[in-house]
Amino acid sequence: MNVLKYAAETFLFVPFAAIVINNVFSKKMMEKCFHLLTGAVALSQIFATLFCIYSMDARGMSRFEFFMLEELYENDREFFCLTPVTLIFLLCIGIVAFVSVMVAKKTIDAKKTSYVNLLMTLIIGMNGMVMVNDFFSLYVFLDVVGLSSFVLIAMFRSRKSLEGSIKYIIISELATIFILTGLAFLFMQTGSLDYMDLNSSLLQNSSEPQTMLLSLSLILILSGFFVKAGAVPFHSWLPDAHQSADTSISILLSGIVIKIAGIYGIYVLTDLFSGVKAIQTALAAIGILSIVAGALLALCQSHFKRMIAYSSVSQMGYILLALSTGTTLGVVAAVAHVFSHALFKSTLFVNAAAIHEQAGTLEMDEMGGLEHRMPVTSFSSVIAFLSTAGIPPLTGFWSKLLIILALWTAGNPVLAGVALCASIFTSAYFLRMQKKVFFGKTPEHLASVREVSGSIKIIEIILTAITTLIGILFPLVLIFLQSRGIL
Amino acid sequence: MNTILSISLACLLVFCILSIMSHSLLKSAIFLALASAMLGVLMYMMGAVWAAVIEVSACSGLVTVIFISAISLSNIKKDDIHKQYEDKKRMRWFPITMIVGGILLIVIALAKDFTLTSALQQTTDHFKEVFWNTRQVDIMGQIVTILIGGIAVFVLFREEQENK
Numbered sequence: 001m002n003v004l005k006y007a008a009e010t011f012l013f014v015p016f017a018a019i020v021i022n023n024v025f026s027k028k029m030m031e032k033c034f035h036l037l038t039g040a041v042a043l044s045q046i047f048a049t050l051f052c053i054y055s056m057d058a059r060g061m062s063r064f065e066f067f068m069l070e071e072l073y074e075n076d077r078e079f080f081c082l083t084p085v086t087l088i089f090l091l092c093i094g095i096v097a098f099v100s101v102m103v104a105k106k107t108i109d110a111k112k113t114s115y116v117n118l119l120m121t122l123i124i125g126m127n128g129m130v131m132v133n134d135f136f137s138l139y140v141f142l143d144v145v146g147l148s149s150f151v152l153i154a155m156f157r158s159r160k161s162l163e164g165s166i167k168y169i170i171i172s173e174l175a176t177i178f179i180l181t182g183l184a185f186l187f188m189q190t191g192s193l194d195y196m197d198l199n200s201s202l203l204q205n206s207s208e209p210q211t212m213l214l215s216l217s218l219i220l221i222l223s224g225f226f227v228k229a230g231a232v233p234f235h236s237w238l239p240d241a242h243q244s245a246d247t248s249i250s251i252l253l254s255g256i257v258i259k260i261a262g263i264y265g266i267y268v269l270t271d272l273f274s275g276v277k278a279i280q281t282a283l284a285a286i287g288i289l290s291i292v293a294g295a296l297l298a299l300c301q302s303h304f305k306r307m308i309a310y311s312s313v314s315q316m317g318y319i320l321l322a323l324s325t326g327t328t329l330g331v332v333a334a335v336a337h338v339f340s341h342a343l344f345k346s347t348l349f350v351n352a353a354a355i356h357e358q359a360g361t362l363e364m365d366e367m368g369g370l371e372h373r374m375p376v377t378s379f380s381s382v383i384a385f386l387s388t389a390g391i392p393p394l395t396g397f398w399s400k401l402l403i404i405l406a407l408w409t410a411g412n413p414v415l416a417g418v419a420l421c422a423s424i425f426t427s428a429y430f431l432r433m434q435k436k437v438f439f440g441k442t443p444e445h446l447a448s449v450r451e452v453s454g455s456i457k458i459i460e461i462i463l464t465a466i467t468t469l470i471g472i473l474f475p476l477v478l479i480f481l482q483s484r485g486i487l
Numbered sequence: 488m489n490t491i492l493s494i495s496l497a498c499l500l501v502f503c504i505l506s507i508m509s510h511s512l513l514k515s516a517i518f519l520a521l522a523s524a525m526l527g528v529l530m531y532m533m534g535a536v537w538a539a540v541i542e543v544s545a546c547s548g549l550v551t552v553i554f555i556s557a558i559s560l561s562n563i564k565k566d567d568i569h570k571q572y573e574d575k576k577r578m579r580w581f582p583i584t585m586i587v588g589g590i591l592l593i594v595i596a597l598a599k600d601f602t603l604t605s606a607l608q609q610t611t612d613h614f615k616e617v618f619w620n621t622r623q624v625d626i627m628g629q630i631v632t633i634l635i636g637g638i639a640v641f642v643l644f645r646e647e648q649e650n651k
Contacts, residue, residue, distance in 0.1 A: 012627075019634075069623070079624045114642040121635050125628075132624055140628035147632060151639045 004055045005066050007048045008082055011090060011127040012068065014044050015120040022116045034112040035105040035455075038119055042101055045094030045123070053087050065133070080131040081195075088335050089130045089264060092342040096255035097123055099346045102459040103353045104248035106452075111155055115248075118155070122148035122252065126260045135183055135193035138268065142179070142228070145261050146172045149253060153245040164244030171237040175227035179265075182220030185213050198272045215278075221269060222282060229262020231286050231320060232293040235313045239301075242309035247353040250305060254312045255346045259338050263319050267334065270323050283324035288418055290317030295425030299432065304355065304362040307433060308348045311388065314426065315341050321419055322403045325410035332481060333402035340387060340395035343470075347384035347463040351377050354452040354460065355437065364433060369442030373449045376457055378438045380464040385430040387467050390423050394471040398478075492532055499525040500589035507585075516554040523547035549633070557640045 018041045022030055030037070056064055065078035082090075097119065108115055125144030132138050150172070154165035187193055189211065223234070230238035238258070242250045266283070273279055294314030301307040315337070322334035354377045355370070356362050371378045387396035400423065407416035442449075451457065499522055506518035523546040530539035619626065 111642060114638060117638050118635070118642070121631055121638070124631055128624070128628060128631075134624070137622075137624040137628065140625045140632075144628055144631050144635065147635045147639070151635065151642055155642045157643070 004052060004059075004064060007051045007055070008064065008066050008080065008131075009068055010044060010048045011131060012124060014041055014048075015123045015127070019117055019120045022113055022120070027113055030116070031112045034116050035101050038101040038104075038116055039098060041120065041123065042094050042098035045127075046091065046098065049087055049091040049094060052082055053084075053091075056082070056084075056087075079133060079137070081133050082131065085267065085331065085335055086130045088339055089260060090127060092259065092339055093123060093126050093130075093256055096252060096342050096346055099255065099350060099459055099463065100248045100251045102455040103251060103350055104246075105455045106357060107246055107248050107353055114155060115152075118148050118152050119252075122152065122257070126256065129260055130264055133195050135186070135195070135198070135268070138265065139176075139179055139183055142261055142265070143176060145257060146176060146228075149241075149257055152249045152252070153241055156246060158244070160244040161246075164240040164242075168237045168241040171227060171234075175224040175234075177224075178220045178227070179224035182217045182222075182224065185217035185220070189214050189217065195268070195272065218269070218273065218276065218279065222266070222279065225262050225265040225269065226286060227262075228258065228265065229316050229320070230258050230313050231262070231316055232290040232313060235290070235294070238313060239306050239309040242312070243303060243306045247305070247349055247356065250309075250352070251346050251349040254309060254349060255342050258312065258316065259319075259342070263316065263323075263334070263338060266320065266323060267331070270326060271331075274326050280324045280326050283320045284412070284415060287317045287320035287324055288415065290314060290320065291419065291422045292317075292425070295422060295429060298429040299425065301429075302363060302365050304352050304364055304433070304437065305349070307364070307429060308345065308352065311348075311426070311429065312341075312345060314422075315345070315388070317422075318400065318403055318419060321415060322406055324415075325406045325412065327406060327410050329402065329409060330406040333399060333406045336402050337396075337399035340399040340467075340470075343463060343467050344384040344387040344394075344396055347380055347460065347467065348388075350456060350460050350463065351381045351384070354456050357452050357456065358449045359446055364436040366443065367437045367446065368440040369438070370446065370449060371438040373442065373446070374438075374451045376451055376460055380460040381438065382434065383464045383467055385434060387471070389427045389430060392471075393468075393474070395467050395474065396471075398471065398474040492529065495525050495528045495532070499529065500586070504585050504589075512558045513555065516551055516558060519554070520547045520551040523550070545629075545633075550636070553636050553640060557644055 018037055021037060022034075052064070056062075062083065064082045066080050066082075067078055068080065100119070104112075104115060122145060125141045125148055128141035129138055129145060132141065146169070150165050150169040153168055154162055183193060186198075190198060192198065227234040227237075242253055245253065270279060270283070291314050294310050294312075294317060298307050298310035298314060301310060319334045319337050319341070322330045322337060324330070325333075352362060354374065355367070358374065359367060359370070361367065383394065387394035390397045390400035400419075404416045404420055407413070407419065452460075502518045502522035502525060506515045506522060509515045509518060524543055527539045527543035527547060530536075530542055
């Protein structure tokens with residue numbers, strides 16, 4: 001049990017240690033090896049998560065609660081908890097952070113030590129959010145995530161990045177106020193924000209909120225998390241923030257931040273109030289709206305990163321739709337799509353970094369014919385696009401299949417049909433992107449473009465391999481879930 | 488009791504509006520600190536003694552110091568900000584809306600008798616019990632938040648000045 005506890009503690013202690021190391025040694029030295037330090041933290045998170053998954057499964061544990069710094073306080077209350085769902089989120093954080101670091105090595109020229117500090121605080125915030133046992137603690141770490149993201153977007157001080165960051169912080173803080181007010185109302189009703197206390201209260205078993213104050217509380221909390229997840233119609237901050245930030249930061253924002261700050265919060269809420277039909281209806285409505293509107297808006301974009309940002313809005317809709325079922329299969333489908341989205345969206349942003357690095361532009365109207373000049377980028381982009389569109393046997397196919405199955409078995413065949421048909425829109429905007437960027441005639445100013453080298457190329461290959469391999473091996477995951485009685 | 492609450496709420500509203508509408512960043516930061524102090528008074532009056540202490544010391548004190556450091560590092564001339572405000576022709580209806588909204592909130596708050604649950608009444612327990620034994624994680628999160636504030640000042644202002 002001790003080894004598992006130590007592994008779990010690394011999720012917060014290792015990033016803290018990295019901040020200390022980053023600021024203790026000389027700035028010149030740290031700027032030279034910033035990617036080694038941050039890469040090591042990300043890898044440690046990936047391996048610690050895999051160890052925790054293995055260890056908990058071997059012991060037949062479905063949740064592991066633990067203390068930190070227990071020598072310093074007199075209480076028997078566990079502050080942190082690991083469950084299969086939180087472990088998948090932690091794994092995604094590790095993978096996306098690693099991808100971001102590999103891209104940052106190429107794209108970030110200045111302020112490398114500050115990038116390390118902020119990436120570490122962001123990781124602490126996200127890890128804290130998914131591990132805590134209390135809604136107020138989740139809010140505190142949510143604020144850490146929001147503030148770190150704001151500074152990461154703004155840190156290069158270009159006019160666009162400052163504009164994007166200001167938009168982000170204003171809308172994000174508004175969402176935070178909603179959530180805090182909602183939590184205050186919830187606290188007034190229940191007297192506690194601990195998950196266990198909320199779970200054991202009578203609220204969970206009722207099909208509708210018993211008081212006006214509780215209804216208001218749920219509306220405020222849910223709206224706040226919708227903003228954080230970038231769901232339509234709360235998405236206005238997302239494309240600007242993603243487009244204006246450095247690509248290594250966009251990977252973090254799209255790959256993981258919106259999922260942890262938004263989707264994870266919604267997951268906790270649906271888990272605690274699983275019986276409330278109004279929440280499920282709201283999730284289904286916002287989910288469908290996000291899928292369709294996000295895809296249509298992506299279809300109209302001419303900027304590569306902006307298109308991917310709108311694609312994220314659309315994909316968040318699928319996750320919301322899965323959570324709206326309120327079933328175990330729905331949660332499994334949502335978590336599977338969180339994982340596959342982290343993979344294919346990271347790949348697409350790495351492609352964006354590669355194209356920007358070599359072609360110097362991300363305006364799709366100015367590009368064309370890069371297929372033969374950048375074969376690795378082109379191939380990985382096709383794999384990511386096929387995975388996003390849900391083409392077998394890639395990871396995106398399985399997660400979308402699970403979502404449709406979850407909707408069907410929950411008695412929502414219409415929603416399942418709409419989700420299935422919306423994949424056509426996904427294919428449409430990605431085919432348009434492929435045609436404009438990789439196919440056709442190469443413009444003269446791109447005649448000298450060659451394939452990107454170094455860390456970006458390596459990470460493109462790794463992500464493509466993982467997307468394909470996990471897709472092929474996914475039936476084994478389904479068999480595993482079936483053997484554990486989850487499916 | 489209600490008189491002090493009403494005065495504090497009114498002052499909180501006034502200081503918040505002044506903080507948003509002020510032409511000077513420095514004055515804005517000071518008004519924000521005063522608003523935070525008023526919030527501390529409200530917390531104290533409602534029985535959240537330790538929360539009030541932290542609100543006044545951290546939010547009103549420490550955060551103001553960080554704000555003033557950032558403002559002094561940013562080195563923006565007051566006239567420039569004033570000119571930008573004039574150029575934008577700020578929305579004059581905004582403060583009126585805020586005042587009306589604030590007064591409405593105060594009326595609702597005073598009209599409704601918020602009864603404290605048993606859990607709320609227990610919050611005046613021993614400081615260590617509340618802030619460390621039961622809310623340890625939040626304290627850790629707050630420490631990280633303050634750390635980000637420091638990093639933000641350094642990244643957005645100090646590094647830029649060093650480059651110049």
